[in-house]
Amino acid sequence: MNELLYTISKSSFMKFEQCEKAFFLNKYQAHLKDKLSIEKQLTFSRGHDVGKLAQHLFPGGIDVREQTANLREAAQLTADLVAQNKSVIYEATFVHNQTLVMVDILVLTEHGYAAYEVKSSLKISSTYVKDACLQYYVLSHVLKKEVSFFLVCLNEAYALKGSLEVKHLFKKREVTKTAKTNLSYFETQVNSAQDCLKQSNVPQKPLGTHCLSPYTCDFYGYCWHGVFNQQKPTVFQLTKAGRERLMEWFNKGILWLEDLPDDLVAEKVLIQQKKSILSGKEIIAQNALRELLAPVNHSVCALDIEVFAPAIPVYQNKHPFESTPFLVTCVGQNYNHHYFKPFQEEDLTDFAQALLQLTKPFEHVLVFDASLETKIIEELKLKTTYVTQLEQLQAKLVDVNLVYRDLAYFNPLFQSGTGLKTIAQVLFPALDYTKLAIQDGLQAMHAYGSLAETTDLFKNEELQNQLIAYCENDSRVTLAFFNYLKTKL
Numbered sequence: 001m002n003e004l005l006y007t008i009s010k011s012s013f014m015k016f017e018q019c020e021k022a023f024f025l026n027k028y029q030a031h032l033k034d035k036l037s038i039e040k041q042l043t044f045s046r047g048h049d050v051g052k053l054a055q056h057l058f059p060g061g062i063d064v065r066e067q068t069a070n071l072r073e074a075a076q077l078t079a080d081l082v083a084q085n086k087s088v089i090y091e092a093t094f095v096h097n098q099t100l101v102m103v104d105i106l107v108l109t110e111h112g113y114a115a116y117e118v119k120s121s122l123k124i125s126s127t128y129v130k131d132a133c134l135q136y137y138v139l140s141h142v143l144k145k146e147v148s149f150f151l152v153c154l155n156e157a158y159a160l161k162g163s164l165e166v167k168h169l170f171k172k173r174e175v176t177k178t179a180k181t182n183l184s185y186f187e188t189q190v191n192s193a194q195d196c197l198k199q200s201n202v203p204q205k206p207l208g209t210h211c212l213s214p215y216t217c218d219f220y221g222y223c224w225h226g227v228f229n230q231q232k233p234t235v236f237q238l239t240k241a242g243r244e245r246l247m248e249w250f251n252k253g254i255l256w257l258e259d260l261p262d263d264l265v266a267e268k269v270l271i272q273q274k275k276s277i278l279s280g281k282e283i284i285a286q287n288a289l290r291e292l293l294a295p296v297n298h299s300v301c302a303l304d305i306e307v308f309a310p311a312i313p314v315y316q317n318k319h320p321f322e323s324t325p326f327l328v329t330c331v332g333q334n335y336n337h338h339y340f341k342p343f344q345e346e347d348l349t350d351f352a353q354a355l356l357q358l359t360k361p362f363e364h365v366l367v368f369d370a371s372l373e374t375k376i377i378e379e380l381k382l383k384t385t386y387v388t389q390l391e392q393l394q395a396k397l398v399d400v401n402l403v404y405r406d407l408a409y410f411n412p413l414f415q416s417g418t419g420l421k422t423i424a425q426v427l428f429p430a431l432d433y434t435k436l437a438i439q440d441g442l443q444a445m446h447a448y449g450s451l452a453e454t455t456d457l458f459k460n461e462e463l464q465n466q467l468i469a470y471c472e473n474d475s476r477v478t479l480a481f482f483n484y485l486k487t488k489l
């Protein structure tokens with residue numbers, strides 16, 4: 001019989017660290033996992049691209065995963081390459097104590113080996129350090145030489161000037177000391193994980209904040225199904241309570257909103273929200289709503305801007321993940337216009353001109369959560385000569401999202417969110433986002449990025465239309481919500 005190569009992978013170990021039930025289900029009942037979200041898929045693909053680029057830090061290596069997709073062969077090939085003293089190996093595959101890890105970059109140095117784990121983020125989290133420590137645990141047992149371990153992430157201080165300088169795009173942090181100090185912890189945890197897999201029943205684990213931290217668990221939908229699919233309102237509909245508190249109540253056995261005593265809820269807004277949900281009546285705080293919306297007359301449009309914020313900068317002077325606006329839609333009564341920045345266009349002058357032109361006929365410009373628009377306008381002020389006009393535009397902005405700040409408005413049918421998608425779903429089904437090909441900002445960003453890679457004009461046009469439809473929907477829902485709120489005054 002072919003003996004199992006490994007029982008624990010790096011990603012399954014991280015599941016064990018989060019929750020043993022998730023780890024066990026992942027091994028034996030993987031079909032219960034939630035469908036991989038587009039957001040997660042895009043994050044994986046970004047990680048893959050950044051990892052590939054980081055290989056240029058140590059060029060000329062052999063990529064084990066390009067040689068074989070079979071893990072047993074990958075481990076054997078890695079062992080052969082190590083035996084031959086190859087200087088750089090990518091995706092080096094090792095197994096120790098039934099635990100398999102694939103090291104992004106392994107470099108033979110004069111002191112031994114340097115291993116690099118690449119992360120497509122700006123910050124190194126404690127989860128990344130744990131991930132590195134597990135790899136070190138395996139490497140320190142299988143390699144005969146001293147190992148140093150580094151985490152590599154994107155350098156926020158780097159700005160693209162001329163062509164991409166991979167050496168400066170990334171920064172590294174050594175974690176060898178931490179990994180060495182924690183070797184016994186990982187030995188114990190790996191053994192516990194193996195014992196966990198020998199159980200005949202699924203480990204019992206109460207639901208809690210660990211279901212969402214450090215990552216949303218792959219079995220979230222499965223485990224929480226019974227909680228979120230209830231006929232009666234639950235405490236989880238208190239959107240302003242915060243995750244920690246919701247879990248605290250839930251773990252005290254309080255699921256039904258009607259069972260939540262008012263004295264457990266200190267803030268007035270939460271008590272109001274609770275009353276609204278239980279009575280099924282909207283909150284309409286006339287004074288607050290009037291203060292915010294009454295000054296807005298009929299000369300009004302709704303604006304939405306989409307941005308492109310790639311991990312690897314493509315425009316000059318941009319940092320990793322720094323955003324560049326590429327699409328603006330402006331919708332008013334019998335008015336619907338947009339501007340789409342061609343991917344190759346670096347200069348933002350045309351964008352600023354278009355933004356000013358589109359909003360010029362209106363005295364008031366609605367946005368939903370002004371933070372992005374404000375940031376973009378500030379950037380345009382720095383990079384173009386339209387400072388005065390842009391300041392005038394800033395003065396016209398009205399943030400409709402502020403109706404939630406002191407609960408000037410709340411709708412009891414908003415189950416667990418108050419964003420544009422929820423608003424459309426509950427109040428304007430004709431504008432429901434599920435009908436659109438692109439349904440969120442991350443998808444929009446990815447679609448825009450893909451315009452650079454395709455020369456198919458029809459495909460480009462289709463993507464462009466999908467992006468405009470998505471952005472325009474945001475503008476439409478913002479305007480419709482504003483009009484709806486006006487009827488409540």
Ligand code: SF4
Pocket residue numbers: 018019020021022023025205206207208210211212217218219220221223224
């Ligand atoms: S949803 Fe929570 S309890 Fe269920 S497996 Fe995931 S982390 Fe564990």
